[in-house]
Amino acid sequence: MSAAASDPVATARGADPAARKPGTAAAAGPVLAGSALTGPVLTGLTLARAEVDRAAHLRADAGWLASAWADPATRVIVVERGQTLCDFAAEQAAISFVGPAAISDGVRFLLGVDDAGVAYFGVSGPLPPPPRPGVRAAYLREAGPLLSDKDAGLLTHAVAVGNWHETFTHCPRCGSPTDPVSSGHARRCPVDDSEHFPRVDPAMIVLVTDPADRALLARNALWPEHRVSVLAGFVEAGESAEQAVAREVAEETGISVSSVTYLGSQPWPMPQSLMLGFRAAADTTDIRVDADEIAEANWYSRTDLAAAIAAGTLRLPPPVSIAHRIIESWYGQELPGSW
Numbered sequence: 001m002s003a004a005a006s007d008p009v010a011t012a013r014g015a016d017p018a019a020r021k022p023g024t025a026a027a028a029g030p031v032l033a034g035s036a037l038t039g040p041v042l043t044g045l046t047l048a049r050a051e052v053d054r055a056a057h058l059r060a061d062a063g064w065l066a067s068a069w070a071d072p073a074t075r076v077i078v079v080e081r082g083q084t085l086c087d088f089a090a091e092q093a094a095i096s097f098v099g100p101a102a103i104s105d106g107v108r109f110l111l112g113v114d115d116a117g118v119a120y121f122g123v124s125g126p127l128p129p130p131p132r133p134g135v136r137a138a139y140l141r142e143a144g145p146l147l148s149d150k151d152a153g154l155l156t157h158a159v160a161v162g163n164w165h166e167t168f169t170h171c172p173r174c175g176s177p178t179d180p181v182s183s184g185h186a187r188r189c190p191v192d193d194s195e196h197f198p199r200v201d202p203a204m205i206v207l208v209t210d211p212a213d214r215a216l217l218a219r220n221a222l223w224p225e226h227r228v229s230v231l232a233g234f235v236e237a238g239e240s241a242e243q244a245v246a247r248e249v250a251e252e253t254g255i256s257v258s259s260v261t262y263l264g265s266q267p268w269p270m271p272q273s274l275m276l277g278f279r280a281a282a283d284t285t286d287i288r289v290d291a292d293e294i295a296e297a298n299w300y301s302r303t304d305l306a307a308a309i310a311a312g313t314l315r316l317p318p319p320v321s322i323a324h325r326i327i328e329s330w331y332g333q334e335l336p337g338s339w
């Protein structure tokens with residue numbers, strides 16, 4: 001598809017509340033399985049962390065929702081154009097929640113209920129003023145890696161649903177404005193009664209290796225010099241994720257692949273993607289780039305990669321991205337540098 005599709009970090013349109021125990025955050029280190037991979041191997045992805053139960057069974061419970069919203073202990077995340085208020089006072093970050101009483105505008109949606117019984121809501125609306133120094137508006141990409149598992153899961157959820165409410169405001173059938181229902185997890189058209197759900201665009205991202213176990217890394221035509229990543233692209237309508245892998249790799253680099261293996265997924269609500277990670281084996285090694293999308297593509301051994309990064313001639317995606325984690329799983333240890 002588009003050149004933008006090849007940039008999982010900067011431009012991909014973008015849930016896996018992965019079952020993870022507290023204290024196993026990304027800082028605890030990725031699962032590194034080398035090149036002999038079977039089954040999903042990527043755990044603890046930065047934006048695939050979650051601790052709060054989404055409590056979907058309460059989304060239609062008007063009585064419970066009203067009492068939860070009236071409870072001053074309820075915490076609210078306001079999101080506006082992908083940003084929310086975060087407290088950066090320490091090295092880590094924390095969401096700057098507000099109480100329901102402070103909210104006067106916006107679309108409300110239930111995020112869930114934590115183990116202590118505290119309810120969490122998101123609101124798509126104007127950001128309140130920062131309550132104190134150190135608190136400022138931030139995007140998920142910046143704040144996500146600095147947040148706890150609990151806050152990272154809440155914010156990823158809130159940004160994804162908030163982005164949808166900001167964009168998908170009208171009925172695709174008749175053009176009428178739609179109303180939020182199901183506690184903000186759906187919208188209904190008052191004219192034809194059709195129901196609409198948050199849109200998620202699946203995108204595949206793949207590490208291709210050749211018989212010598214070299215990795216195929218490419219620079220998107222829109223990226224600055226030296227910046228490279230693995231190949232990525234949107235899954236097209238009527239296509240499986242595995243078919244998208246083979247098609248995108250062939251289109252962008254002329255390489256034919258087989259043995260497509262799933263690695264794991266990460267929500268990437270920027271604004272509405274779900275990144276599906278894969279590895280694939282190259283059946284051919286002769287690279288012919290699609291110059292419209294890809295400026296250059298090359299095979300890298302682990303030694304090549306380390307040397308290029310050390311020389312400053314190569315920069316890899318940041319740790320928040322699934323691309324970074326996929327490359328790291330092949331490299332076998334922590335990557336030495338990133339964008």
Ligand SMILES: [Zn+2]
Binds near residue numbers: 189191193194
């Ligand atoms: Zn309609």
